[in-house]
Amino acid sequence: MDIFMEYVRAFVVGGLFCAVGQVLIDLTKLTPARILVAYVVAGTVLGAIGWYQPLVDFAGAGATVPLTGFGNLLAQGIRKAVDKDGFLGIFTGGFTACAAGVTAAIIFGLIVALIFKRTDRTRQE
Amino acid sequence: MAKYVTDGTVELNGGVSVHSFAAAVGKMEGDGPLGDCFDYIAKGAELGEKTWEKAESKLQQYAFDIALSKGHLIKDDISFIFAGDLLNQCTGSAYGLRELNIPFIGLYGACSTMAESLAMASLFADGKIGEFCAAVTSSHFCSAERQFRFPINYGGVRTPTAQWTATASGCCIVGCAEQPPFVRKITIGKIVDMGVKDANNMGSAMAGAAYDSITRHLRNTGKAVTDFDAIYTGDLGQVGSDILHELFARDKVNIENIHKDCGLMLYDMEKQDVHAGGSGCGCSASVLCGHILPRIKSGELHNVLFAATGALMSTTIVQQGESIPGISHVIELSDKCI
Amino acid sequence: MNISKQEYEQVAKKHAGSSKMYITIPKAFLIGGFICCIGEFFMNLYQYIGNDNEKSAAFTSITLVLISALLTGFGLYERIAKHGGAGTLVPITGFANAVVSPALEFKTEGYVLGTGAKMFVIAGPVIVYGIAAAFVYGIIYWIMGLFS
Structure with missing residues (x-):
């Protein structure tokens, strides 16, 4: 039952993050790029003031998978790096924290560009 | 001449x-x-x-x-x-x-x-x-x-x-040539900017231009909307068409039955996911050449206005916050030469 | 014209039509929630095979990015996104889609000036402002550290 509730929490919290994004799209006409930026910055701020981690503990992937989780990761990375390296950590922490996701996106992006053919979106089923 | x-x-x-x-x-x-x-x-x-x-x-x-x-x-x-x-x-x-x-x-x-x-x-x-x-x-x-x-x-x-x-x-x-369809009159569009800034809402950016050119054409040629079998606009889509109807309604002219929009004709608005309708140069071009001209040629339509509409913007200038100017050129087509 | 720009704006607004929010929002919720559940599944899987929390989270991100990249390559992510809206935009899979799709699309302009240069044309701002926000926080955190 525990494991079931864990998925329910991830589903609901993750779903809510997306629903809020949809409300922003529908009501404010914010473009996708702006919404993504807003989410990352919001996640960084929430992570910085320590409000995001409790949500991660509660909802797991429901809080880490949305881009706010990416922002939170940046804040955590900065904190860890500054604790370890002092002033230099301000410069290294952010990229270190997000390295896995960004590198994955770059590498898989390259691979997909190499091996896939563009698709034809006008063929609507 | x-x-x-x-x-x-x-x-x-x-x-x-x-x-x-x-x-x-x-x-x-x-x-x-x-x-x-x-x-x-x-x-x-x-x-x-x-x-x-x-x-x-x-x-x-x-x-x-x-x-x-x-x-x-x-x-x-x-x-x-x-x-x-x-x-x-x-x-x-x-x-x-x-x-x-x-x-x-x-x-x-x-x-x-x-x-x-x-x-x-x-x-x-x-x-x-x-x-x-x-x-x-x-x-x-x-x-x-x-x-x-x-x-x-x-x-x-x-x-x-x-x-x-x-x-x-x-x-x-x-x-x-002697055969229809004949091009009778032309009204060149003016650049009409209604202050619309949303690049995802071309219909409303262009509806003002369509209204301006069509009314100008009617006024300059002494004709009324009812003199035509149909008035085709280029690609105002659903949003732009509704606005155009309202603009004419303010002049107490009802064009809803005569007006057709190429952007709404080209696709099945229910089944094909095209949002507010079709657009692009090819939209009005293909409807003109595939649908309108053959019907004038066969005599099914007699007098038609074809008012293709365009939004004269670029992504750069819209990002700079400028509004989107529209333009519409009107061509009067007929199955009779005079 | 028989109408002022101000009035026209009102008319345009009236006819603009809004999204069917009673459809888009539940769809975003369901699809976004589902993607997070997939994340939760991989999180558990990586923990189960012996990784700590942090590593599992990183592997989960990598996995989701990979899945999204493949779906993008097959032209399927865009189809899901048509229904998902923000549900496919906000999760990290949306970020991956934003990186992979220009990489694929612009390869006709070459691997350097097309794929390479355009890869971050959509997702770039996310990195820029994410790093910038984190940098500001880093300065504050560092200064706070000096006084504690």
Whole structure:
């Protein structure tokens, strides 16, 4: 039952993050790029003031998978790096924290560009 | 010679006819409600080419070739060719027509280019400047999407006011002839800016221009809306059409039964996910060449206004916060020459 | 014109039509929630095979990015996104889609000036402002550290 509730929490919290994004799209006409930026910055701020981690503990992937989780990761990375390296950590922490996701996106992006053919979106089923 | 009436309206001498015409479209347009009336329907968006830009050029080439053969002409019969499209520097036309070796005049009127090129070709023909003149335009969903919006495989959300760029091309070959459809009068559009800034809402950016040009045409020629069997606008889509109806309603003129919009005709608005309707140079071009002109030729329609509409913007200038100016050129087509 | 720009704006707004929010929002919720559940599944899987929390989270991100990249390559992500709206935009899979789709789309302009240069044309701002926000926080955190 525990494991079931864990998925329910991830589903609901993750779903809510997306629903809020949809409300922003529908009501404010914010473009996708702006919404993504807003989410990352919001996640960084929430992570910085320590409000995001409790949500991660509660909802797991429901809080880490949305881009706010990416922002939170940046804040955590900065904190860890500054604790370890002092002033230099301000410069290294952010990229270190997000390295896995960004590198994955770059590498898989390259691979997909190499091996896939563009698709034809006008063929609507 | 053509006679200048007033305020942008020109009356042709009589006898300027669209000698032959052809429409070439993509698969989605072929699956739409007008599918049966197009001369060529591509199996996919690629048309056997490696890039979307080349595919668009090829579509334009097809439209021209088919129009030529339908009119029993060879390419040397064409004195001038007026062409334009949505791609940067009008490359769709330049590359599509580069092998032809015909004097070429590139035009840009955004989605109004079909009316613009047809107006120019008709004026040349009317002035007996060359025997036949061709007017060609095209647009391609994928080449437009990657230039103006996002990569094809990007899952960006489209707003409900956004329109779907048609993969289509149309070609009219104009000359002096006895058979309808005849080009009777032309009203050149003015640049009308209603202050709309949303690049995903072209319909409302262009509706003001359509209203301005159509009312100007009616006023300058002394005609009323009811003198026409139909008034076709280019690609106002659902949003722009509603606005146009309201603008006319403010003048106590009801055009709802006479007005048709090419952007709403090209697709099945229920089944095909095109949001507010079709757009792009090829949208009004293919509806004109596939649907409107054949009906005038057969006598089903007698007097028609064709008002293609365009939004004269670029992504750069919209990002800089400028509003979007619209334009609409009106062509009066008829099955009688005078 | 028979109308002022101000009035026209009102007319345009009236006809603009809004999204069917009673459809888009539940769809975004369901699809976004589902993607997070997939994340939760991989999170558990990586923990189960012996990784700590941090590593599992990183592997989960990598896995989701990979899945999204493949779906983008097959042209399927865009189809899901048509229904998902923000549900496919906000999760990290949306970020991956924003990186992979231009990489694929612009390869016709070459691997350097097309794929390479355009890869971050959509997702670039996310990195820029994410790093910038984190940098500001880093300065504050560092200064706070000096006084504690």
